Amino acid sequence: MNTEIIKKTKWFWAWQDEQEETWLSEMANEGLLLDKVTFPGSYQFKKGAPANYIYRLDYRSLKAKDRESYLQLFADSGWELVGEMAGWMYFRFLRGKGKTPEIYSDTESKIEKYQRLILYLVVFLPIMVTVLPSISGRVGIFSSIAEVLFALLMLLYGFSMISLIRRINELKRS
Amino acid sequence: MNQPVSKHLPLTESTYYILLALISPKHGYAVMQEAEEISQGTVRLAPGTIYGAFSTLEQSKLISMIGKEGRRKIYQVTEIGIQVLLGQIQRMEIMLQSAERNFTNWQKKATEE
Numbered sequence: 001m002n003t004e005i006i007k008k009t010k011w012f013w014a015w016q017d018e019q020e021e022t023w024l025s026e027m028a029n030e031g032l033l034l035d036k037v038t039f040p041g042s043y044q045f046k047k048g049a050p051a052n053y054i055y056r057l058d059y060r061s062l063k064a065k066d067r068e069s070y071l072q073l074f075a076d077s078g079w080e081l082v083g084e085m086a087g088w089m090y091f092r093f094l095r096g097k098g099k100t101p102e103i104y105s106d107t108e109s110k111i112e113k114y115q116r117l118i119l120y121l122v123v124f125l126p127i128m129v130t131v132l133p134s135i136s137g138r139v140g141i142f143s144s145i146a147e148v149l150f151a152l153l154m155l156l157y158g159f160s161m162i163s164l165i166r167r168i169n170e171l172k173r174s
Numbered sequence: 175m176n177q178p179v180s181k182h183l184p185l186t187e188s189t190y191y192i193l194l195a196l197i198s199p200k201h202g203y204a205v206m207q208e209a210e211e212i213s214q215g216t217v218r219l220a221p222g223t224i225y226g227a228f229s230t231l232e233q234s235k236l237i238s239m240i241g242k243e244g245r246r247k248i249y250q251v252t253e254i255g256i257q258v259l260l261g262q263i264q265r266m267e268i269m270l271q272s273a274e275r276n277f278t279n280w281q282k283k284a285t286e287e
Contacts, residue, residue, distance in 0.1 A: 058222050069202075070225055072245040076203035077221040105220035106188060112226055 004047035006032055011041045014117055014160065015167040017057045017088075024055040024090075037083040037090060052095040056103040059113050061087050061120070079103065087120070107171055114168050121161060128153065182236065182258045184265055191217050192227055193251050193259050196237055201246035202228060231255075 008027075012020040024034055024043075029052065032045035056079070062070055071081055074091055078101065083090035093101050104110040185193070191209040200208065206219045219227075228249060231237045236255035241248045251259070 068245045069242075069247040073202040073225055074221045076246075077206065079221060102220045103222035105218055105223045106186075108186075109220075109223040109226045113222070 005035070006045045006047055007038075008032075008043045008045065009041055010043065013163065014059075015114070015163045017059075021055045021057060024092075025053060028053040028055075028092075034082050034090060034092070037085040037088075040085055043083075053092045054095050054100060055082075056091050056093070058089045058091065058103055059087050059116055060089060061116070074103070077101075107174065111168050111171050114164050114171075118161065118164050121157065121164075125157070128157065178254060179257045179261045182234065183261050185258070185262045187213075187217055188219060188223065189227060189231070190259075190262055192219070192224070192231065193236065193255055196249055196251040196255070197259075199240055199248050199250040201243060201248050203246070205249075 010023065012023075027034065027045060029050050031048055031050040033048050033051060033053070034055070035044045035046045038044055060070070074081065079091040079093050081089060082092050091103060095101075104113070188209075191213050192205055194212065195205045195208040202221070202224045206221070206224055209217050209219050228237065232239065232249070235252055236258055237249045238252050239247050240250045
């Protein structure tokens with residue numbers, strides 16, 4: 001019997017990773033098991049028996065030499081890697097009767113995940129403010145369109161920064 | 175106490191048990207298991223937290239990678255790491271002694287009244 005492949009598109013921002021985890025669990029409860037993430041916001045599922053999987057997302061920019069020991073540590077603890085997209089690692093765990101397993105056991109390390117995302121944005125900023133305007137200057141009549149796009153990109157950047165910082169503050173209060 | 179040691183103190187409960195477990199060489203999952211066992215179940219470490227803690231501790235040279243066992247990296251506490259652990263234990267001894275002294279005084283007063 002061929003396994004049925006089902007594709008779904010749904011957008012989650014980086015700071016909505018908990019909603020994304022919940023959504024993936026709901027899908028698994030309906031028999032849609034995450035097979036891979038093909039593009040940001042594009043999920044491929046395999047149709048199967050409904051399963052009580054819980055999903056957790058980690059964010060890391062792993063060096064090739066650290067990758068296998070990182071994945072091994074998660075595998076040893078019962079977490080299976082099912083997808084990967086732009087630094088996001090999608091893990092699943094077949095839920096038993098005990099306590100809900102977690103990939104982070106304290107708030108500090110959970111906060112560090114969002115700090116890594118912020119760091120990624122900060123590294124990206126000089127590229128945005130130097131490279132992008134110089135490209136838009138070269139395209140002549142399209143430059144006004146490019147300027148609008150650049151402004152939108154900056155807005156998106158600011159929005160992402162604020163949302164991530166808000167998420168960190170939320171965790172600090174909890 | 176010299177400066178490099180005291181700047182790491184006090185240790186969090188998680189870091190304390192990680193260092194204590196790494197007195198003998200271990201990989202990450204073995205540290206998770208030992209920490210849970212020797213803390214009598216009070217400290218449960220998750221893989222993401224262990225992974226982050228190992229990177230931080232390695233950067234600050236309290237632990238170092240001494241080899242590999244298949245895909246697993248084996249770590250052990252360094253000489254500085256041992257000094258930091260001893261510093262922490264000394265602090266905990268002071269905490270216990272102070273508690274003992276004050277509780278004894280308090281009980282003595284209670285029986286006198």
